[in-house]
Structure formats: structure tokens, C-alpha cells
Amino acid sequence: FDRPNEPLFIKRDDVNFDVPTDYWPDRYKSLASSIQSRFPTSGQVIPVQKIQQLPNISEITALGRRENFSIFNPFHRKCATKLVEILMNASNVDQFLSICAYTRDKVNPYLFVYAASVAMLHRSDTRGVSLPAHVQIFPELYMDSSVFGRAREEISIVPTGSRMPIEVPRDYTASNLDEEHRVAYWREDVGINLHHWHWHLVYPFDGPLEVVRKDRRGELFYYMHQQIVARYNFERLSNGLPRVRRHNNLRDPIPEAYFPKLDSFVASRIWPARQADSVLSDLRRDADQLHVDILDLERWRDRIISAIQDGFVRDAATQRDVPLDEARGIDILGNIIEASLLSVNRNRYGDFHNIGHLMFAYVHDPDNRYLETFGIMGDPTTAMRDPVFYAWHSYMDSIFQEYKSILIPYTEQQLTFDGVRVTEVGVIIENARSNEFLTFWQQDDIELSRGLDFQPRGSVFARLTHLQHAPFTYRIRIENNGQRRSGTVRIFMAPKFDERGASYLFRDQRGLFVELDKFTVTLQNGSNVIERRSTESSVTIPFDQTFRIIPNRLPTGTAGENFNYCGCGWPQHVLIAKGNAEGFRAELFVMVSDNRNDVVQQQNGNSAGNAGCDDAQSYCGLRGGLYPDRRAMGFPFDRLPRVNVNTLTQFLTPNMRVQDTTIRFTDRTVARPSVGVQNTAGNQNQTG
Numbered sequence: 001f002d003r004p005n006e007p008l009f010i011k012r013d014d015v016n017f018d019v020p021t022d023y024w025p026d027r028y029k030s031l032a033s034s035i036q037s038r039f040p041t042s043g044q045v046i047p048v049q050k051i052q053q054l055p056n057i058s059e060i061t062a063l064g065r066r067e068n069f070s071i072f073n074p075f076h077r078k079c080a081t082k083l084v085e086i087l088m089n090a091s092n093v094d095q096f097l098s099i100c101a102y103t104r105d106k107v108n109p110y111l112f113v114y115a116a117s118v119a120m121l122h123r124s125d126t127r128g129v130s131l132p133a134h135v136q137i138f139p140e141l142y143m144d145s146s147v148f149g150r151a152r153e154e155i156s157i158v159p160t161g162s163r164m165p166i167e168v169p170r171d172y173t174a175s176n177l178d179e180e181h182r183v184a185y186w187r188e189d190v191g192i193n194l195h196h197w198h199w200h201l202v203y204p205f206d207g208p209l210e211v212v213r214k215d216r217r218g219e220l221f222y223y224m225h226q227q228i229v230a231r232y233n234f235e236r237l238s239n240g241l242p243r244v245r246r247h248n249n250l251r252d253p254i255p256e257a258y259f260p261k262l263d264s265f266v267a268s269r270i271w272p273a274r275q276a277d278s279v280l281s282d283l284r285r286d287a288d289q290l291h292v293d294i295l296d297l298e299r300w301r302d303r304i305i306s307a308i309q310d311g312f313v314r315d316a317a318t319q320r321d322v323p324l325d326e327a328r329g330i331d332i333l334g335n336i337i338e339a340s341l342l343s344v345n346r347n348r349y350g351d352f353h354n355i356g357h358l359m360f361a362y363v364h365d366p367d368n369r370y371l372e373t374f375g376i377m378g379d380p381t382t383a384m385r386d387p388v389f390y391a392w393h394s395y396m397d398s399i400f401q402e403y404k405s406i407l408i409p410y411t412e413q414q415l416t417f418d419g420v421r422v423t424e425v426g427v428i429i430e431n432a433r434s435n436e437f438l439t440f441w442q443q444d445d446i447e448l449s450r451g452l453d454f455q456p457r458g459s460v461f462a463r464l465t466h467l468q469h470a471p472f473t474y475r476i477r478i479e480n481n482g483q484r485r486s487g488t489v490r491i492f493m494a495p496k497f498d499e500r501g502a503s504y505l506f507r508d509q510r511g512l513f514v515e516l517d518k519f520t521v522t523l524q525n526g527s528n529v530i531e532r533r534s535t536e537s538s539v540t541i542p543f544d545q546t547f548r549i550i551p552n553r554l555p556t557g558t559a560g561e562n563f564n565y566c567g568c569g570w571p572q573h574v575l576i577a578k579g580n581a582e583g584f585r586a587e588l589f590v591m592v593s594d595n596r597n598d599v600v601q602q603q604n605g606n607s608a609g610n611a612g613c614d615d616a617q618s619y620c621g622l623r624g625g626l627y628p629d630r631r632a633m634g635f636p637f638d639r640l641p642r643v644n645v646n647t648l649t650q651f652l653t654p655n656m657r658v659q660d661t662t663i664r665f666t667d668r669t670v671a672r673p674s675v676g677v678q679n680t681a682g683n684q685n686q687t688g
């Protein structure tokens with residue numbers, strides 16, 4: 001994965017291994033001996049076996065090495081699928097490694113890293129291997145391009161050990177003249193974008209069937225993105241902005257402009273920007289094999305909405321109607337709208353969300369007359385930086401909500417847990433008022449050198465400033481009138497007031513609840529007091545894991561020292577929205593549901609296991625297992641309320657409780673006890 005634009009030079013004479021130079025790019029074959037003498041092996045040598053049968057990669061190389069790669073583009077995704085298939089089919093790990101070595105220098109680097117990562121996450125013999133953070137492979141996709149000029153200077157002039165981290169400015173894509181910029185710190189957060197990249201790796205929408213087919217993947221596509229929009233709205237309201245608009249008329253101008261200031265090292269280009277009030281057009285891009293009309297999207301959308309209203313979809317294989325019932329409806333729809341390989345009828349319902357991303361991504365050059373590549377909406381790695389991502393996903397979400405609105409509301413009976421009452425909910429924060437979350441800025445250093453392919457080499461760090469909150473503990477008292485039994489605690493939070501300062505109707509507020517945690521408890525007869533730390537959240541993974549800071553580099557005793565995560569999860573540092581200086585008012589909701597209705601028996605017989613990983617289950621599911629909650633994702637907020645329920649208070653049953661809270665933001669920046677510079681200085685990172 002390291003230095004993805006450089007050729008991989010293979011030493012000829014490793015004992016016991018026949019390493020053919022025909023793995024090399026053609027350009028270098030005739031120069032083999034002089035290159036090998038100029039680049040003596042330093043660091044680790046990785047032996048590579050001869051490949052039993054060289055794979056045919058001619059279709060994959062149709063996408064050039066110096067072009068951008070978009071998984072949303074049907075042609076690009078065909079290339080990626082082909083490579084994933086080849087890598088999945090390698091007979092063992094050694095052959096897998098050999099094929100990686102063989103293909104890496106021949107195919108597009110973005111495509112290679114994508115396909116190799118998907119294969120490693122899904123092959124049974126590589127699943128335990130931790131992937132490096134994508135920001136370390138392609139740092140240029142995550143931060144201001146000016147960082148790299150400064151990094152080059154630092155590396156060239158300053159000896160290792162004395163180098164200073166390169167500070168990534170907090171405001172570099174716009175000024176506050178653009179009011180959308182108030183939430184740029186969140187959209188451009190490196191951890192948030194890494195989460196999105198990783199989520200789409202775990203849940204690819206195309207590729208070999210064994211890679212795409214996962215329990216409730218369509219529903220999780222809906223839910224994870226619904227939560228992103230809810231979290232974005234929480235952040236917007238914290239910053240005095242209204243909830244995000246929906247881009248529901250594809251022919252309307254797009255008010256949101258965005259100037260990403262990102263480089264593409266692979267394509268040697270800066271990523272294109274979008275002016276305010278740009279308008280989508282039909283795409284006519286021969287070079288990308290992309291011919292699609294706005295009318296196509298409108299037709300797909302209308303068919304999807306009709307299907308929702310009819311209550312069934314037409315399956316292409318059987319030519320039968322499949323009901324969008326309570327059990328499977330949302331999952332079927334998620335796969336249709338995205339669209340994934342599991343869509344029951346791609347011809348009829350099309351590729352709405354993915355092609356929508358591309359339409360936005362090519363808005364500046366829809367017919368390729370300026371030979372411009374796609375904008376950041378064209379890549380899941382970068383898309384969340386763009387304000388229009390949320391306008392698009394908020395529209396998608398409203399289609400899912402249209403479906404949810406036709407389901408019969410949960411009855412009081414379905415929501416209640418007989419004999420169980422939540423009598424007290426509190427949030428405890430050290431040295432602070434109870435029920436007040438504290439937020440501030442924090443700086444952290446991350447290593448860039450694995451992704452920088454210039455000489456000389458050596459460590460160099462970027463210093464990021466990101467949102468952070470003080471760790472806290474929930475304290476929940478639950479009265480149980482019955483026998484010892486098991487409950488699922490579900491914790492959510494939403495803003496208390498809307499943009500005008502008015503209270504919400506339940507039907508509006510329910511879409512703003514962000515999940516904070518979900519866990520199982522054993523309830524003894526009588527009073528139970530439960531304490532749960534914010535760092536244990538089922539939604540998040542720790543900072544160190546988001547950035548894959550290698551455990552043996554961590555100082556002893558720090559959080560994350562013994563982690564065993566596979567890398568998917570919302571970043572812990574953005575668990576709580578920013579709030580504001582006055583104390584932003586929010587409602588913390590806690591529910592205990594009857595675990596007998598929630599528990600899922602995993603196929604391996606284990607009800608809780610996660611094959612070797614502690615991924616954050618709420619947004620990422622269980623690796624290799626069933627989604628570990630039988631209820632609909634987002635329960636109990638995923639449906640409209642029962643009759644006569646207009647407010648959150650009216651919605652509550654005795655096993656639920658709401659606590660008023662505030663989120664107080666202080667505009668100060670704290671440094672993290674340094675994990676980076678002191679502990680890793682001198683690490684030359686020469687392997688690769």
C-alpha cells in the first residue's frame with residue numbers, strides 16, 4: 001500500500017523464490033540490472049512466489065494509471081470488480097501477494113488500493129490483517145494540498161528527529177462569507193471521511209456476489225446514511241444553520257458551491273470545483289463510457305416512488321411482484337436505490353444514488369469538452385466534504401422515509417417492556433455540571449510518509465485540529481418488577497428546538513435523533529443502576545483505530561493499546577455535535593427494550609460474537625455475522641408515531657426516559673499527549 005504511485009521493484013535473487021522481472025512494468029524491464037543496482041534493498045524484503053497462472057488484466061488496464069478512479073462510474077466499477085475477482089480467487093495467501101505484486105504497477109493506483117482492500121477484508125485468509133488508514137496511503141485526498149509542498153520542504157531540509165509537524169489549517173476551503181463554511185470543520189474531518197471510505201469498503205455495492213451479499217446491507221445503506229444526515233443537521237443547528245435542504249428537483253440550480261483544494265497525485269491534477277448555482281446536465285462522456293440523462297434518473301425515481309406507494313417491486317429474474325413488507329421492505333429498497341448488485345431489478349429501478357453522485361461530480365464538464373475529471377462527489381473518499389452530498393443524501397433519505405411512513409406505527413404494546421421502567425437518566429462528566437457535554441478543539445498528529453513518493457524519505461507528520469468532547473458516563477436507573485431478565489439499552493440524542501427556537505413535533509424530531517450507544521444489560525429484580533462510558537459506544541471506534549496508529553507505537557497505558565478493531569466505525573471524537581458557547585439544548589433519550597425481541601442468533605451459534613473484530617456494530621454490523629439487533633435499524637424512531645402522539649413526551653412509554661442536556665462548546669485547542677512525533681521520530685518507514 002505504501003507510496004502507491006511508485007513502481008514496486010522486485011529483487012531477483014531471493015533464496016528459494018523465483019521472482020520474474022516480468023512482474024515489472026514494461027518500461028523498466030530492459031533497465032532491470034541498472035535499476036536494481038541503484039536501489040539497493042533497504043529494510044524488509046518481501047519474498048514473492050511465481051504466479052501459477054498470470055491473470056488477464058487487459059480489461060482492467062483500460063483505465064489508465066494516471067487517471068482518477070470512481071467506484072460510482074459503471075465502467076470503472078467493472079474494472080474494479082474484475083480485479084477483486086482475480087484477488088479473491090487467488091488460491092492462497094502467497095499467490096494473493098504475488099498477484100498483488102504483479103498487478104500493482106500495471107493498474108490504476110486508486111483502483112488497485114480499492115480492490116486489494118476489498119479483497120483483504122473479504123478473503124478468509126487475510127481478514128485478520130489490519131489495513132493501513134487510507135489517509136496514510138493517499139493523504140492528498142484528505143487535506144489541503146498546500147500541506148504537501150510544506151512537507152517536501154521539511155523532509156528535504158530538516159533531519160529526521162527535528163522535523164516539525166505540518167499544521168493543516170482548520171479553515172482552508174472557504175471563509176465565513178459562505179455560511180455553509182460554518183460546518184466545514186465537520187464535513188472535512190479526516191476521521192469522518194475515513195469512516196465513509198471504510199464503510200463503503202466493507203459494503204461494496206458491486207463486485208463478486210460473495211463480497212456484496214451481506215445481512216441487511218440495503219437497510220444499513222439507508223440507516224448509516226440517514227444517521228450521517230441526522231448528525232450533519234445536529235451540527236448545522238449547533239452552528240446556527242437551518243437543517244440541510246433536499247435536492248429534490250434535479251433540474252434546479254445547486255446553491256452550494258465548493259472549492260475542495262485537494263490534489264490528486266495519481267492524476268497530477270487538482271480536483272475540480274463547483275460554482276454556486278451550477279445546474280446538472282445530461283452526461284455525454286465517451287472517455288468514461290458514460291451516457292446518462294437526467295430523465296433516466298427521474299424515471300428511476302418515479303418508478304421507485306410508485307413501487308413504494310404500491311407496496312411491491314417487480315423482480316427481474318422471476319417477473320413476480322415482491323412485497324415491500326415490514327420484514328424486508330427497507331432492505332430491498334436500500335439495494336434498489338443505492339443501487340447495489342442485490343437490486344431486484346436494475347433495469348427497471350436503475351442506479352439512482354450512484355449515478356446521482358456522478359451527475360454532481362461532472363457538473364462542471366458534463367460532455368468532457370474541457371477534459372476535466374470528476375469532482376469530489378465522484379468518490380466516497382472525498383464526497384462527504386461537499387455540502388451537496390447532504391442535499392443529495394437528504395433527498396434519498398426522504399424517499400426512504402416515504403416508505404417508512406406507510407408502515408403501521410409501533411403500538412404502545414410493541415414499544416413497552418412490561419414491568420420495566422427507566423426512572424433516572426444522567427450524564428456525568430468529571431469536573432463539570434451533570435447533564436452538560438463539553439466540546440472543544442483538539443490537535444493530533446498523523447504520519448504522512450507512507451503516501452509521499454518524493455525523495456528524500458522519512459517521517460513527516462500532519463497536525464490536524466478536530467472537534468473533541470470530554471469523556472462522559474451515562475448513569476441510568478432501571479426498575480424491574482419481574483424476574484431477572486435481559487434488556488437492550490438504546491441511547492439517542494436530538495436537538496430540543498428547531499432553527500426558529502420552537503419545539504418539534506415528534507414526526508419531525510424523530511429524524512434528528514442520532515444514535516449514541518446500544519448495549520445489552522441484565523436486569524435484576526428491583527432497582528438497577530447502570531453506568532456506561534462514552535468510550536464504550538457501539539457507534540464509535542477510538543481515534544487511534546480510525547487512524548490505525550500502530551499499537552506498539554502507543555505509549556503504554558493509552559486507550560487503544562490493546563485494540564482489536566477492524567477499522568469500521570464512526571470516529572469517537574465526533575460522537576457529540578459541537579453545540580455552542582451558550583450551551584446548545586438537546587434531549588437525551590434512553591429506552592430499554594425486551595432483549596427477547598431483539599436478540600439475533602448468529603449462524604455460528606454465538607449470539608454476540610464478531611469474527612476477531614470489535615468494529616462498531618451500530619453503523620457497521622458484525623463482520624461475517626448477522627446484524628446484531630432484530631429490530632428495524634433506528635428503532636424506535638424509524639416510523640411515524642401512533643395516533644394522538646404529537647410530541648416526544650407523548651411518545652414515551654415507561655421503559656423510556658428523556659433527559660434535558662446541553663452541549664457547551666469552548667473555543668480552545670488542546671494538544672493530545674503526543675503519540676506521534678516523539679514516539680515515532682526516527683522511524684524511517686522504508687519498507688514497501
Ligand code: CUO
Pocket residue numbers: 196200225353357380383393
Ligand atoms: Cu456513502 Cu452516497 O453513499 O456516499
